[in-house]
Amino acid sequence: MNKTLLILRHEFLKTIKRTGFVVLTLSLPVLALLGMGIYRIASGVERPAPTATETGYVDEAGGFDRFTTQGNIALVRFDSRSAASQALVEKKIKDYLVIPADFLSTGMISRFTLQRELTPPTATEAAIRKFISDNLLAGKLSENAIARVETPLRLVTTTLNSTGGVSAQQGGLASFVVPAIFSFLLGLSLIFSSTYVLQSLSEEKENRLMEILLSSVSTRQLLTGKVLGLGAAGLAQVIVWVLSFPLLLKLASSYLGGFLSSLQVPAGFWVLGVVYFILGYLVFAVLSACIAAVTSSMQEAQGLAGIYTVFIFSPFWFLSLIMLYPNNPAWIVFSAFPLTAPVLTMMRLGVTGVPAWQLALSLAVLVASVIGGLLLAAKLLRTYLLMYGKRPGLAQIARGLRGS
């Protein structure tokens, strides 16, 4: 068998037999099942029925005497502020309002409560708003008109395709959920897979195996076999997650209801997902190889690798901005930056249609980075893998590369 394939097989089998790998691979489906179990138990516990509360009000403006029941909140009229205040102190009411005589011109209403609050409870504020508008508009407008004043519109957007027909991809939160989850898993997988490359090379360097291996194979065979073998293990992990996804979704739909049935995945998403995993993995794997080559211990290598793995998840820091402005020039630039491209592009695909030229640019940059990275990693491996002392500085590395 070809020596590259021998290394590939050895690395793949060694990795998938690791306890850490097995635990991580099974953790997603197991955690999801656990979450569903907890949800089922929690949903089985009866929630206390919402208690009716009483809110007092003093009507100094006049005319606010109808519609005093708003949901669970009953509005109780008091003739004076002192009477309302007395009732509040005696805890007969939860809070009280004063509608001043000049309310119509100022719109100001005062609310008094014994409770210290960050903001007024949403339900209370909504009930007060409706109580005011119902009383103001009653008899002046039709019921439908009052309903429109209180809830002016429900915006329904339909996305059309280039021929004017209704597009299969309607966007919205439903079409973002799967890409967002996938992007997260992609990021996790990229981190773990490239860490395996780092660990494997650092372990061989730390255990003084490099020279023995290089007496049998070339640095290129060693690097290629390792990157492909460990990448295959990472891909196997992603496949387990992707395959378990629909099963878990089906199971979960019985608990979470109709929302899951509305989930959409953009056309070609999975194909691009696999392409971005492979290219993203290769970029981080060759970077890991470079780090392992110039460091002398696994601990030191992992410390340095932490710097670039931060980039993998950095798009999640700007999740809300990406959702609001998916085509901002900043995201277009970072979609073509090799360390952020895989996760960011997959996230943007869930929010908007990414133009073909941007995808092409992003993929081209990744391919170029992989080729350049491989050449650099092979040179660094050859130059520094037998160095067991102090880590070289950047100037020393540059000199070493020129001299190799």
Add this chain to the structure above:
Amino acid sequence: MPVVDVEHVAKSYANRAVVDDLSFSVAQGEIFGLIGPNGAGKTTTIRMMMDIIKPDAGDVRIFGEKLSEATKNRLGYLPEERGMYKRLRVLDSVLYLASLKGMDVRAAEAKAGELLGQTGMTPNKSKKIEELSRGMAQIIQFIVTIIHGPDLVIVDEPFSGLDPVNTEAIKEMIVDLRKQGKAVILSTHQMNQVEELCDRILMIDHGRAVLYGGLQEIKSRFRSNSVVVDCDGELGLVQGVVETHRHGGNVELVLDKNTTPKQVLERLVSSGITINRFEVGIPSLNEIFLEVAGKDHE
């Protein structure tokens, strides 16, 4: 055709010559000693032979050609900086590394069984490497070096850290390799081992060859004009002897330029003294090493 042919190789790091215009060759069926003080350039020379480091100048030919993947399969290399996969089992480690030398699984299994048996390591074959003692791990490393029946074996400080029993086991295997017609390059600074095992040597110092040739020829070249005598009674004055030095029970007699050891022996015998031992003063390799490399390297 020599198994190894090194011609005028040189290597510098940061403008410091580590190996400087070094040439030598190694023939089939010999144990060749590569010796020198620490930092002399032995390991760098070996790494250039193994194509792990590129020489700045010069040419290295193994089996008459540049090192290739096919040639690598005919080489066994035990580097000075060596280790194994700590968490892998002994047999799995041996089989994986043998497969990288082009051995098929069945042949590797059979040979591994034979070598593990020969070294008394069979009971440890299912243990993880990290469970073995350092000496045991070194035996496994040596097995990995020779399992594929290489025609050229390069061993760099193979006895460091080994107890006398394991040292003897490795020495026996090295001698066996010579009997099988293999070429062995032994790099070490343990002169007694070189003296015991090697046919020819190359001594390097500061990256340059300072001694090269057959071991006996080199020792003869460094022979001093003296004899060592162990005798009963006092020697007294002996014609042709200019100096005497006592070393324990022995006396070293330094002869003048015109006197030979044979003449001194005849004079001692004729004086009626009882002679228990009479040796021509040939220095040990260690003494030659110290003389050539300088005592500052001790």
